[in-house]
Amino acid sequence: MGKKPDYKLIKERYSNIFPYSKLDSPIFKNRQIAKPMTDSIGRFFLDSRISKNIAKLKSNQPSLIIGETHCHSTFSDGLHSVEDILERASRLGLDYVVITDHILPGKYLTESIINSWKKQASYINEWDHANDPVKIYPAFELSALEGHLILILDPEYFSSEKITDISLQFSEFDYQFPSMLDAIPLIKPFGGISIVAHPNQNRSYPFGASIQWVKENLIGLIDGIEDISSGHGYQENYSSQLGIASTGSSDDHFNLLMGTAITAYNGNTHNNLITAIKAKETKAITVDSSIQVLLKLMRQAHNLAMS
């Protein structure tokens, strides 16, 4: 192991790819101001709707396993702790949660992901709430040259020896943006899966890979794609166009939208999310869309301020 890399130099080197200054901008930092508001919308309005709709889905099909496959905690740019997220997920009636904190060169590092996994595993092991704990999966969202990529591993990778293997494999992305073409094969020896995050969603930096690019480059390599994202306000059917697995999720940073769009699979056929995705037998479902109008306004205001 050499000496610690100079992250300032890394940011300078990649400033043409990613506008690091935006992460330090007042508007980004002031997301904290929105926290009390989003917290109360969640507690007093959304939570009961989400849990009621999840209970309804389950009473219609008791073997359905329902979970969140994309959300963020304080281990990257989310505003809530992993403990808050896992506790709320259990209260909402979700069966599993995949927390996908960012790896971004020079900013959000593998070490933070590993710490998140350790924290999640110990919280679930020492679970002391009345309701059942959710199942968790080690995962992260990688900033690749073509856009964001979700990588999810089997829960066995929460064990400390296996965590080391992963951190050795992925820590090079602490210093450089990979292509998805190079990053996806790295997860395969570990039996993990890859999902294109929020496709066709544009930002001034690589964010959502275009469907055309995915079609031309990732078929045979990628496992799934986000057909529904309540956080980005779209509902599509990309997976059937591309012949890959379908996921629905929230990309929640506020512990607010979790559970409003979910990925479901049949628990009689599959014993975990990984095998269900590999078999392309998952389903994206919108659970609640009652605050989409409000979100649209918030996104417009945010994009205006960030542009």
Ligand SMILES: [Zn+2]
């Ligand atoms: Zn993303």
Ligand SMILES: [Zn+2]
């Ligand atoms: Zn995300």
